[in-house]
Structure formats: C-alpha cells, structure tokens
Amino acid sequence: MNALVVDDSRAMRMILTRIMTELGFETHEAENGQEALECLRRVGSVDLALVDWNMPVMNGLEFIRAVRANPRYADIRILMVTSETDFGNVTEALAAGADEYAMKPFDRSMIIDKLQLVGLGA
Amino acid sequence: MDSTSTMVGTTTTLSNDAFEFVRSLIYQQAAIVIDSSKSYLVESRLAPLARKEGASSVNAFLRQVRSQRSVSLQQQIVDAMTTNETLFFRDGPAFDALRLQVIPELIKQRSAEKSLNIWSAASSTGQEPYSIAMLLRECFPELGAWDVRIFATDVSREVLEAAKKGQFSQIEINRGLPAALLLKYFRQGGTRWTIRDDIRQMVTFAPCNLAGDWPSMPKFDLILMRNVLIYFDMVAKQSILTKANRSLSCVGSLLLGNGETMMNIDAGFDRMTYDKAVYYKLKR
Numbered sequence: 077m078n079a080l081v082v083d084d085s086r087a088m089r090m091i092l093t094r095i096m097t098e099l100g101f102e103t104h105e106a107e108n109g110q111e112a113l114e115c116l117r118r119v120g121s122v123d124l125a126l127v128d129w130n131m132p133v134m135n136g137l138e139f140i141r142a143v144r145a146n147p148r149y150a151d152i153r154i155l156m157v158t159s160e161t162d163f164g165n166v167t168e169a170l171a172a173g174a175d176e177y178a179m180k181p182f183d184r185s186m187i188i189d190k191l192q193l194v195g196l197g198a
Numbered sequence: 199m200d201s202t203s204t205m206v207g208t209t210t211t212l213s214n215d216a217f218e219f220v221r222s223l224i225y226q227q228a229a230i231v232i233d234s235s236k237s238y239l240v241e242s243r244l245a246p247l248a249r250k251e252g253a254s255s256v257n258a259f260l261r262q263v264r265s266q267r268s269v270s271l272q273q274q275i276v277d278a279m280t281t282n283e284t285l286f287f288r289d290g291p292a293f294d295a296l297r298l299q300v301i302p303e304l305i306k307q308r309s310a311e312k313s314l315n316i317w318s319a320a321s322s323t324g325q326e327p328y329s330i331a332m333l334l335r336e337c338f339p340e341l342g343a344w345d346v347r348i349f350a351t352d353v354s355r356e357v358l359e360a361a362k363k364g365q366f367s368q369i370e371i372n373r374g375l376p377a378a379l380l381l382k383y384f385r386q387g388g389t390r391w392t393i394r395d396d397i398r399q400m401v402t403f404a405p406c407n408l409a410g411d412w413p414s415m416p417k418f419d420l421i422l423m424r425n426v427l428i429y430f431d432m433v434a435k436q437s438i439l440t441k442a443n444r445s446l447s448c449v450g451s452l453l454l455g456n457g458e459t460m461m462n463i464d465a466g467f468d469r470m471t472y473d474k475a476v477y478y479k480l481k482r
Contacts, residue, residue: 161368163386166377177377179368189374192290 077196078102078119082112082139083128083157092126092157095184099191109134113142121149124196126187127174129158129165137172144173153194157182212241216260220244220275227276238354243278246428247271284322285373287329289424289456295475296330296420297337300451304419305338307449313345315447317418319408320426321350324361324401325370328393330422331400332383349415351406362403364393408438417447425455432462439465443480452478 079101081092089105096103104119106112108131116122125143127136134142136156143149156169159180166177175194178186191197220240221232232240241256248259251271263271287293308314318327327350334341352358371380371391384391406413408423409430421442427435442452443466452467453475454460460467460478467478 161389163381166381170377170381174377177380179372181369182372186372189285189372193374193376197290 077123078104079124079126080104080106080112080115080122081126082106082109082131082136083126084108084131085128088128088157092187095187096124096126098184099188108132109136109139109142112139116143116149116152122152124153124155124191124194126155126157129156129160129169137168140169140172140174153196155190155194211255211257212237213257216240216257219260219264220279223272224276224279227272232279238356240279244275247274247278249428249431284325284370286325286371286375286379287333288326288374289475291472291474292424292453292456292477293329293333295472295477296453297333299472300420300453300477301334301338304449304451305340308344308419312343314341314347314420315416315418316346316348316420317415317422317445318348318350318401319406319421319423319442321352321358321361321403322354323357323366323370324350324364324403325366325374326350326422326424327361327401327403328364328397329374331397332379334400335383335397336379346400347416348401349418350401350403351413352403353405353407355405358403358405362398364398365390366393367391409434412441412445415445417450418445419447419450421446421450421452423452423454425458427454427458436463436465439463439467443467446480448480450479454478 077100079096081089081096081103083089083092084107093103093105101124104115104122106115110133112125127139129136136158140154143152143154154174155176155178156174157178157180158165161179169177176190178190188197217237217240224232244256244259248256251259251262253259253262263275304314316330318330321327327348330348334346350361368389368391371384380391383394383397385394404413408426423442427438430438439460446452466481468481470477470479
C-alpha cells in the first residue's frame with residue numbers, strides 16, 4: 077500500500093513518513109495541496125493521504141475537495157492530521173470529504189487506530 | 199480471599215525509590231513527567247510486566263531492572279507507562295462480533311422480556327461502557343423501547359469519578375473514536391469533550407474489586423471483562439471466572455481481552471468465535 081503525507085512542516089513529514097514506512101506503506105511527501113495533487117497525477121493514486129490543514133499555496137481542505145471532485149481518486153482514504161481542534165473544524169473536514177480526523181499531537185498508536193477506522197488496519 | 203495478596207495494583211505499595219526510578223526513566227526516555235500522586239498508576243501499569251518476568255512484586259521487579267541495567271526491560275517499562283491502554287471501541291474485531299453476532303442474537307433471545315443487562319467489569323475512565331452505549335444507539339435503534347442497563351465497575355474510585363462525568367481530553371477522544379461519532383455524541387468545552395447526557399445516563403458506575411466480594415447485581419446478558427485478568431494470578435483468575443459464570447444469564451456472553459484465554463482454567467464456559475474475535479457462553 078502507498079501513502080501520501082501532505083504537510084508544510086518538514087519535521088512533521090519526517091515523523092509521519094517514518095511511522096507509515098514502519099507500518100509497511102510506500103510513502104510520498106508533499107509540502108502543500110498543490111504539490112500533493114501533482115504527486116497524485118505523477119504516481120496515479122495512493123491508498124491513503126494524511127493531510128495537514130494549514131499550508132501555503134493550497135490548504136488541506138482545498139486539497140481534499142479537489143480530490144473528492146475527481147472520480148479517479150474515489151478510493152483514496154483521507155485522514156486529516158491537524159492542530160485545528162474545534163468541533164467546527166472536524167465538521168468542516170468531514171463535510172469536505174475527509175474519512176477521519178486526527179488532532180495533533182499524535183503518536184504512532186493513534187495513527188494505527190485511525191488506519192483501522194478508515195479500513196486500512198492490520 | 200485477601201484481595202491485596204492476589205491482585206497486584208489495588209494497593210499502592212510502591213516504594214519511593216522505585217517510583218522515583220520509574221519517574222526518572224520515563225522523563226529521560228519519553229520526556230513525560232509523572233505526577234508524584236500517580237504511584238498507583240505506575241504500579242498498576244507495571245504489574246503485568248512484573249508478573250511476566252517472574253517477580254513477586256513491582257518493587258522486586260524494579261530492583262531487578264536496576265541491578266541488571268537491562269535496556270530491554272527499561273524499554274518495556276517505558277512502553278507500559280506511555281501506552282494509553284484505554285480507548286474507545288478498543289479491539290475492532292470484538293466490537294464487530296458484538297455488532298454482527300452477539301447483540302443481534304441477544305435481541306432475538308430477549309425479545310419477549312425486552313430487557314438487556316450489560317456489565318463492563320473493568321471500565322476504567324469509561325471509554326468501554328460509553329462505546330457500548332454508542333454502539334447500541336447507532337446500530338440497534340429498536341433497543342430504544344427496551345429496558346437496557348449498562349453497569350460499569352472498576353476497582354479505582356478515582357477513575358470511576360472521572361468516568362461518571364463523561365469528560366475526555368483531546369488525546370482521549372483521539373483514540374479509537376470515529377470522528378462522525380465524536381460530532382454526534384460529544385460537545386466541546388475548550389480542550390475537554392463531554393459525552394451527551396442521554397448516552398451518559400445509559401451507564402451506571404459503581405466500585406467493584408473483582409478479586410473481592412462482588413456487589414449485588416442482576417444476571418448479565420453480556421459481560422465485558424477485558425484486559426483485566428492479566429493483573430491476577432491463576433487462583434484469582436479461576437475464582438473470578440467462576441463468579442462470572444454464575445453472573446451470566448443462560449443466553450449471556452462473556453468477552454475477555456484480545457489475546458486473553460481461559461487456558462488451564464475450567465470455569466464452565468464454551469468458547470465461541472466470530473471472525474477473529476473470541477467470546478464465551480455457559481457450557482451446555
């Protein structure tokens with residue numbers, strides 16, 4: 077399985093990539109939504125996208141809406157991983173098409189829980 | 199039976215030296231500060247590890263770790279202390295078994311009485327009984343017209359008080375709880391999330407030391423006794439499971455934790471399975 081980590085923080089991308097690699101995913105990285113869409117065009121598709129909310133150029137919510145508008149990417153599971161923690165944020169992310177929502181800070185076991193919730197668990 | 203002799207973790211007998219060793223280790227390795235009032239937590243989290251290593255107590259286990267300077271054991275201590283073991287809908291296969299087999303069968307068998315008694319026997323801070331309440335509300339709306347009682351017990355009055363409030367931190371609601379259910383069944387107040395009153399009121403909390411005398415309770419159609427038997431020795435496990443047998447209704451099911459078995463214990467149960475999940479019913 078392969079995953080796309082979308083976050084403007086290099087440190088966060090490294091942490092998530094390490095976790096996903098340890099879990100057996102081939103992982104791609106992008107610094108914002110625009111780069112992530114280009115990555116999807118390049119690699120075809122991914123099984124899972126882990127998406128930050130606040131990023132320059134194209135934010136996470138805009139990326140999710142763009143992905144959900146493209147039937148070619150209908151099977152991508154989207155996990156929002158963000159420091160936005162309001163009830164309204166969770167509502168907005170799910171309405172945009174995120175499958176699950178993880179609030180930072182997170183750890184490996186929480187990511188594993190979320191993978192199970194989106195049907196990609198062991 | 200003297201419960202303090204059989205259940206490691208119900209009393210805080212951890213020495214100051216031992217506590218300070220663990221506190222320092224966790225700080226160095228995980229940058230987590232353990233409050234000095236959490237001695238009981240250290241003891242209860244490390245009890246299964248101490249037992250596995252053949253130590254007579256957590257104090258003895260920690261003396262052994264310090265003298266051997268075992269990096270592997272130190273890592274296991276860090277894991278035991280930093281893994282948040284309490285999460286919503288813990289163990290997906292078990293909840294699948296409840297949703298797709300155990301509860302539908304109970305509904306058929308109890309259709310005349312229209313009543314269900316459920317017991318979460320080691321409810322900790324409430325994630326398990328509240329998960330059951332949400333599961334019933336989500337998947338079995340017909341039970342709205344039934345008399346459904348969820349009893350939740352724990353040995354620690356401190357965690358019961360927390361559980362009764364139905365308030366959870368951001369980290370807790372991040373564990374195991376689908377976002378859609380978070381939105382549906384919780385309201386937010388700052389960094390705390392509180393479960394809706396109608397779900398909270400489905401659960402009755404009370405203290406119970408599984409190794410001691412059990413309070414007067416009805417016969418249960420479902421007992422969840424998950425991830426708690428690891429804290430007891432074989433004699434206590436036998437006693438607890440024998441009492442669980444007597445507390446189960448004739449149509450009832452007992453769930454243990456993932457990986458917990460009744461190996462070498464005969465408490466009068468038949469082993470049942472649903473996909474990857476195991477549960478037990480009274481021997482026919």
